[in-house]
Amino acid sequence: MKSLKVNGKRIEVDADEGTPLLWVIREQLGMTGTKFGCGIAQCGACTIHIDGRAVRSCVYPLSAVSDSNEITTIEGLSRDGEHPVQQAWAELDTPQCGYCQPGMIMAVAGMLNDTPNPSDEQIDAQITNICRCGTFQRVREGIHLAAKKS
Amino acid sequence: MNDLINGINVTRRSFVVGASVAGAGLSLGILPAGRAAADGHLDEVNAWVVIAPDDTVTVRVARSEMGQGTLTGLAQLVAEELECDWEKVTWEFPTPGQSLARERVWGSFSTGGSRGLRGSQQYMREGGAAARMMLIEAAAQQWGVPAAECYAENSVIYHRGSRRKTRFGKVADAAGKLAPPTEVKLKPESEWKVAGQPLKRLDTAEKLTGKLVYGADIQLDGMLLASIKDCPVMGGKLLSYDEAAIKDMPGVRGVVKVETSLGTSGVAVVADTWWQANKALEKLPIEWDLGPNAEFDDAALTALLESGLDADEAFVGNAGGDIAGAFGAAEQMVEAVYKVPSQNHAPMEPMNATAVLTKDQCDVWCPTQNGESALAAASEASGLPIEQCEVYKTILGGGFGRRGRPDYVYQVIEVAKAFPGTPIKLQWSREEDQRHGFFHPTTMAKMRGSLDADGKLTGLHVRISGQSILAGLSPQALQDGMDPLVFQTLFKHGVAPNMDDHAISYDFENLLVDHAMRNPPIRPGFWRGVNMNQNAIYMECFMDELAAAAGRDPLEFRLAHMEKNPKGAAVLKAVAERSGWGRKDGKHRGLAVTYGFGSYVAACADVTVSGDGDVKIDRIVAATDCGTAVNPQQIEAQVEGSFVYGLSALLYQEITYDQGVVEQQNFHTYPSMRIKDMPKVEAIVMPSGGFYGGVGEPTIGVAAPAVMNAIYAATGKRVRSLPLKEQLKA
Numbered sequence: 001m002k003s004l005k006v007n008g009k010r011i012e013v014d015a016d017e018g019t020p021l022l023w024v025i026r027e028q029l030g031m032t033g034t035k036f037g038c039g040i041a042q043c044g045a046c047t048i049h050i051d052g053r054a055v056r057s058c059v060y061p062l063s064a065v066s067d068s069n070e071i072t073t074i075e076g077l078s079r080d081g082e083h084p085v086q087q088a089w090a091e092l093d094t095p096q097c098g099y100c101q102p103g104m105i106m107a108v109a110g111m112l113n114d115t116p117n118p119s120d121e122q123i124d125a126q127i128t129n130i131c132r133c134g135t136f137q138r139v140r141e142g143i144h145l146a147a148k149k150s
Numbered sequence: 151m152n153d154l155i156n157g158i159n160v161t162r163r164s165f166v167v168g169a170s171v172a173g174a175g176l177s178l179g180i181l182p183a184g185r186a187a188a189d190g191h192l193d194e195v196n197a198w199v200v201i202a203p204d205d206t207v208t209v210r211v212a213r214s215e216m217g218q219g220t221l222t223g224l225a226q227l228v229a230e231e232l233e234c235d236w237e238k239v240t241w242e243f244p245t246p247g248q249s250l251a252r253e254r255v256w257g258s259f260s261t262g263g264s265r266g267l268r269g270s271q272q273y274m275r276e277g278g279a280a281a282r283m284m285l286i287e288a289a290a291q292q293w294g295v296p297a298a299e300c301y302a303e304n305s306v307i308y309h310r311g312s313r314r315k316t317r318f319g320k321v322a323d324a325a326g327k328l329a330p331p332t333e334v335k336l337k338p339e340s341e342w343k344v345a346g347q348p349l350k351r352l353d354t355a356e357k358l359t360g361k362l363v364y365g366a367d368i369q370l371d372g373m374l375l376a377s378i379k380d381c382p383v384m385g386g387k388l389l390s391y392d393e394a395a396i397k398d399m400p401g402v403r404g405v406v407k408v409e410t411s412l413g414t415s416g417v418a419v420v421a422d423t424w425w426q427a428n429k430a431l432e433k434l435p436i437e438w439d440l441g442p443n444a445e446f447d448d449a450a451l452t453a454l455l456e457s458g459l460d461a462d463e464a465f466v467g468n469a470g471g472d473i474a475g476a477f478g479a480a481e482q483m484v485e486a487v488y489k490v491p492s493q494n495h496a497p498m499e500p501m502n503a504t505a506v507l508t509k510d511q512c513d514v515w516c517p518t519q520n521g522e523s524a525l526a527a528a529s530e531a532s533g534l535p536i537e538q539c540e541v542y543k544t545i546l547g548g549g550f551g552r553r554g555r556p557d558y559v560y561q562v563i564e565v566a567k568a569f570p571g572t573p574i575k576l577q578w579s580r581e582e583d584q585r586h587g588f589f590h591p592t593t594m595a596k597m598r599g600s601l602d603a604d605g606k607l608t609g610l611h612v613r614i615s616g617q618s619i620l621a622g623l624s625p626q627a628l629q630d631g632m633d634p635l636v637f638q639t640l641f642k643h644g645v646a647p648n649m650d651d652h653a654i655s656y657d658f659e660n661l662l663v664d665h666a667m668r669n670p671p672i673r674p675g676f677w678r679g680v681n682m683n684q685n686a687i688y689m690e691c692f693m694d695e696l697a698a699a700a701g702r703d704p705l706e707f708r709l710a711h712m713e714k715n716p717k718g719a720a721v722l723k724a725v726a727e728r729s730g731w732g733r734k735d736g737k738h739r740g741l742a743v744t745y746g747f748g749s750y751v752a753a754c755a756d757v758t759v760s761g762d763g764d765v766k767i768d769r770i771v772a773a774t775d776c777g778t779a780v781n782p783q784q785i786e787a788q789v790e791g792s793f794v795y796g797l798s799a800l801l802y803q804e805i806t807y808d809q810g811v812v813e814q815q816n817f818h819t820y821p822s823m824r825i826k827d828m829p830k831v832e833a834i835v836m837p838s839g840g841f842y843g844g845v846g847e848p849t850i851g852v853a854a855p856a857v858m859n860a861i862y863a864a865t866g867k868r869v870r871s872l873p874l875k876e877q878l879k880a
Contacts, residue, residue: 023423023424033360123825
């Protein structure tokens with residue numbers, strides 16, 4: 001058993017230490033907002049926060065997390081969609097299929113923690129998530145809007 | 151073409167009742183007499199509309215939602231006719247099993263061909279109007295007044311004569327018991343209040359919080375997880391595997407041979423979690439008979455495609471005038487060969503399906519673009535009568551045409567057979583998704599054009615050589631061996647009414663468009679935009695080449711052949727004007743125009759190419775005349791996204807083979823556009839009225855050629871094959 005702090009709650013999990021956090025979160029904890037897209041940290045659909053920093057959970061093994069780390073998933077980003085990024089996304093009706101958006105939102109929220117008012121160049125460098133529907137135009141607009149709201 | 155695609159999407163079994171059902175009964179959402187649902191009472195006004203006592207309106211949508219916004223657009227159309235309060239509208243998916251039990255009351259579930267809205271708008275608007283009439287009738291009966299003296303507005307029914315009024319929720323139950331009207335009148339577009347508005351989507355909120363359950367997220371009590379590996383070479387077979395090598399790995403419950411009637415042959419590992427199943431599958435020793443395609447590679451493919459470029463035999467898709475005469479009298483001949491590779495759909499959510507199979511019931515949960523073909527697959531794979539099968543659709547994590555194929559449904563049921571009564575979720579890895587797609591067909595084209603001394607185009611021959619989707623997926627739909635879909639956007643207007651949605655944009659005096667069919671051992675499929683994509687590249691890039699050879703302006707050169715296509719000319723002029731075409735400002739622009747899925751579209755791209763050959767797409771102006779714009783902001787979203795899809799293909803994407811195996815196994819070798827590459831897209835939505843055109847696909851057609859032509863404007867170099875990759879590098 002391993003003790004984790006997820007979305008502010010202390011949780012015990014029973015999984016092999018090599019299991020990526022993505023699958024611990026989805027299969028052991030039953031929280032499916034964090035998505036499986038590629039398994040090799042390319043697409044970012046699995047993005048979560050560890051201590052406020054965006055990480056790709058599909059390659060982040062359970063063994064790399066300690067019980068003092070604060071793990072945040074899309075379910076814990078806000079109580080009910082009140083985070084400025086979620087609000088900006090709602091205002092611009094950003095998602096299409098929506099499958100990549102929890103990861104996209106977590107990646108953006110993570111960036112804004114360190115870079116509250118990013119330039120387009122900073123966005124280009126830091127947001128590398130894939131969206132096959134192609135919502136990038138509204139994602140970019142949404143980042144600037146969220147930065148204003150924060 | 152709609153009919154054709156419809157025809158092939160429905161099926162392997164003949165459960166689908168005839169087209170006769172699509173009459174008044176269908177359009178008015180009537181429950182056929184003597185066909186009451188199991189509990190005898192239906193809590194609905196009619197098949198399309200359910201109204202709760204608190205006035206909540208649930209619109210039933212049979213078409214799938216995969217991000218394209220059809221769900222919201224259709225709800226807007228129903229709400230418009232219903233005269234309900236939009237704030238109270240929600241939605242639900244009826245199941246294909248329920249539909250079948252009610253003589254297909256919801257019509258087609260097939261969601262492709264940019265048809266979701268235009269293919270169902272008529273009967274859904276009629277369903278909404280019929281429900282409104284029944285609600286008014288119910289109120290009128292309660293008041294003892296003629297229905298003609300009553301009207302509905304914003305979910306409230308009023309009687310003109312008295313001051314009486316009531317809410318929809320109060321009369322919905324009574325309305326549902328009334329006979330439906332035999333005739334309904336639809337509102338003219340000019341009176342629309344809800345439809346035509348840039349409303350927010352109905353499905354956004356849950357997509358922002360992680361609460362929305364996709365197929366991959368289905369969790370059932372006692373569920374086991376499966377990961378699958380199909381023979382990596384098409385046409386190969388599973389020979390054996392060594393279960394003993396992995397049976398003691400954590401969580402492993404079993405290994406199942408998975409062979410389906412589609413010809414797939416592979417093996418799945420079942421475990422307590424997917425991570426365990428997939429880990430064990432990676433370690434499972436497997437022997438394959440790789441079959442006849444084990445040597446297939448890109449050289450073999452290229453040789454096959456090239457063999458058709460000058461072949462004597464070819465199917466003629468469009469011909470007029472005297473091409474030989476025109477070429478004989480040419481002052482100048484222009485010739486170019488183009489190539490478009492296979493591409494994978496790669497939706498963000500890899501293929502998956504969940505099934506529970508017992509001896510007398512087969513239930514499937516899956517993201518599918520066609521609930522009915524998934525249901526037929528469930529019946530065929532389980533061997534159970536279709537009445538004992540059911541499919542529960544989820545919202546799709548992307549579809550793009552891939553999820554119209556039910557291969558994963560067949561597979562999950564084969565796995566479920568080994569675990570009767572236990573829910574099984576089959577989740578493909580991304581690698582499996584890359585290897586076993588139904589890829590965009592690969593073709594080449596030899597383009598030849600003749601110019602006279604005045605630079606006038608006198609003849610054009612488009613020779614397409616390559617793959618046919620229909621030959622691969624449904625050979626029964628071929629017409630005397632010919633695949634008419636190959637000629638999408640190059641058809642002659644007026645020849646076949648159901649292909650007019652994809653007619654050629656230009657009028658040429660002497661024209662020949664023909665196809666030498668060459669089918670490599672690659673599974674083809676409908677890939678967002680379908681055959682429009684490569685045909686628009688061939689036509690629009692070559693028109694640019696012809697204009698250059700003739701020393702004429704590409705815009706003027708195109709318009710000279712568009713006199714009979716004023717709507718096509720209008721979208722082309724719109725992008726030219728907005729983008730600053732012809733302006734001497736140092737920018738490098740490229741144009742493209744086409745007509746596909748019933749909409750007129752054009753784009754102007756503006757690019758910068760660095761000295762090192764790096765291409766930056768600075769700006770795209772894209773115009774769409776889709777006739778009727780039900781939700782303009784969602785149309786803009788589709789246009790924005792279509793450029794990401796089309797330009798990802800132009801810039802990076804190809805599926806190639808080595809020793810019969812797909813070489814691009816994940817996003818690191820099959821890249822997709824990221825935000826840094828996203829150009830500013832300015833969408834011009836310019837509906838001219840009187841028809842419904844599609845919007846999910848058309849602008850993909852102009853994405854690549856507009857950029858390719860802009861690259862020529864910037865560099866003087868012609869890009870004639872996809873993907874661009876390093877082509878402009880020294």
